[in-house]
Amino acid sequence: MVTLADCQRTQHAWFRALAEATGGRAFSTHRMDWVWLPETREMLCMFPQEITDAGLQPALAEAERRGATAVGIWMNAAVREGILPAYRFERGWQPWWMTRALDVESVVAASEVSDGRVELTCLADDQVWLATARDEENWAGRSYGFLPPNQLGGKHLAGIFDMVVDPDHRRTGLGTALLNALSEAAFNAGAEHLLLNATPDGQRLYRNRGFELIGKGQTWWFHPPQ
Structure with a gap:
């Protein structure tokens, strides 16, 4: 059985591998795990259990230093956004987690x-x-x-x-x-299984190919002034 936790771990592993392959890096700040993707100039936090000033502030400073065009937080839908609006984050697209057996x-x-x-x-x-x-x-x-x-x-x-x-x-x-x-x-x-995150529009293709929806997530985004 594929769980939401499996989906999140695989998504996180993909971004870490992508960062390593493109000259980026992965790091943590007070229980918040981040990846820097230089090709897209994105700083991404992957599925934090809590969101704190101590976790956000150093990562935002690093994003500014590197000239990031976007800072994103990928979240489990059960985790509350807390202080994100105070840091000018806005709610973004909702990943639809889908899986199928091979x-x-x-x-x-x-x-x-x-x-x-x-x-x-x-x-x-x-x-x-x-x-x-x-x-x-x-x-x-x-x-x-x-x-x-x-x-x-x-x-x-x-x-x-x-x-x-x-x-x-x-x-x-x-x-x-x-x-x-x-x-x-x-x-x-x-x-033995495939998993992916789909948009509400894209999920139609995947349903037709045997994928089933097992849950939804949430993203929040901040776009630093350039």
């Missing part, structure tokens, strides 16, 4: 519907994959798959992250093709 039948069925517009690249053996979609020579979309090592309880959960399809190429099957390519790669690497 089995031979579903993966084989998906692989039989191949789509030549999608190319799969392995970025780290049996851990990270990038699926890229092109229409002829033009970029049309991409998504990442991530199977974290050393998961709690011996679970084998892979995450699908940063799914983007160019607006001009939506409703052409590219989202499904990206998902199929990453599902097959994760299954072949030993994943």
